[in-house]
Amino acid sequence: MLKIATWNVNSLRVRLEHVLAWLKEHQPDVLALQETKVTDDKFPVDEFIALGYQVTFSGQPTYNGVALLSKEPLSTIDNVLPGMEDDPQKRFLAGTYEDIRIINVYVPNGAVVNSNKYLYKLKWLEALYKYAIIQNAVYDKAIIVGDFNIAPKDADVHDPEEWVDKILVSPAERDALESLHNLGFIDTYRQFEQEENSFSWWDYRAASFRRNRGLRIDLILTNQILSTFCKQCHIDVEPRRLEKPSDHAPVWAYFEE
């Protein structure tokens, strides 16, 4: 059995105690983090080693930053997305865990549809698509996890009418996600029956969490072979209820032969 999780922590240093407590309780084999917002020299390595986790990270000052925590070491680590070599933003980290290729992404937010940041988001997603083609060809089992900053379907949006054509739901973004689906990378969450109005992110503003005005943008995509081993996928909203929470909840998937 294997449990793989993803969590946008919105500053690892602020959220460290939440992450450590969550690891102790849930014991994932791998936890992918986004928005660590910590440089590599300041990454809290020792705290995770003490819990029995290996750490792999790619950070920068102030923004972005991704990491993989794993019970066993990763091999064949990539921290540059091919096609985005000149991009200073640290949003990508891949490694192999046992026989599973794990790709951790913090997809650009995109700000406003048709803005420069939006075009950057689409370019980044195109590079991810090309990378996914290759990884899917090389590895039998592959998984893409992270903050996609895309709500796949209207069922993943608290008020679809309010959000029509807005960032995180616009057609071009959803098409980019659909092209990953066409490679065989399916949205593991929807392999199973789930409660309605299940979201993974709630804006800090306007009491969004209390009113459950959220979006499901933190996703676990598995390729065709790995998806046959997936037995469960769950969003854990409990950490969102804590004092000084991340605006995102962790999501995990459980695999069994």
Added chain:
DNA sequence: ATGGTCGTCTAACGA
């Protein structure tokens, strides 16, 4: 209460 927050290189910016 029809609301307006966080986190970061404390000052705007990004989400």
